[in-house]
Amino acid sequence: MPADILTLHTAMTSQAEAARRRAMLLHPSNFNRTQSDGSEAAARAEQLATRFKCLHEQLTSQGLPEGEARTEVARIAAREVWNGFAAQLRHHRAAGHQMDASVLAVALSSIQGLALPLVRHAGDVTYASRAVSTARRRLQYNGGLLHRLHPYNNPAFSDADATLEALEAFLARSQPKAA
Structure with missing residues (x-):
């Protein structure tokens, strides 16, 4: 009888230890942002910057x-x-x-708080910049968690991250520099 209890205790301890190790891997302090490859990302960023600039010019020409x-x-x-x-x-x-569906559901939940602040605070570029930055950090963090849980890379995360990064840069260009 004591051998069975010892075996049960050892099995429970190893399960608890495995759960603890998984939790430590997922801890936010272990999150490292990944950098995308240079030339492709730069071309995508330039394309998005041009697109945002043209859209901005069209909107300002409409008054x-x-x-x-x-x-x-x-x-x-964001839409x-x-x-x-x-x-x-x-x-x-x-x-x-x-x-794939689960990964995209996590991506949607990462950016769900982005659209409403942009509508509620129309014209407040600083607030819009913070909202975009927060959504991007959430997307990167949740993408990192998913990648550590399941080494599976969905290109939707990197595309959305590139779009949000270009949007951050676009919004930052209009903000006055602090002296």
Whole structure:
């Protein structure tokens, strides 16, 4: 009888130890941002910057003030990221690809708080910049967690991250520099 108790205790201890190790791997202090490859990322960033600039010029030519035009560009880009994730999620669920669907559901939850602040604070470029930055950090953090749990890379995360990074740079250009 004591041998069975010892075996049970050892099995429970090893399960608890394995759970503790997994939790330590997922701890936020272990999160490292990954850098994408230079030339492809630079080309994508330039393409997005040009697109945002053209959209901004179109909005200002229609009579929208500078700040409102910038936040409207941010709102449009955030909506496109959201719609892209949602469309891919519907596609993967319909096809029965559960892993892809789960990854996209996490991505959607990462950026769900982005659109409403951009609408509520139209014209406040500083607030829009903080909202985009927060959504990007959440997306990167949750993408890192998913990658550590399942070494599976979904390109939707990197595409959305590139879009949000370019949007951050676009919004930062209009902010006055602190002296």
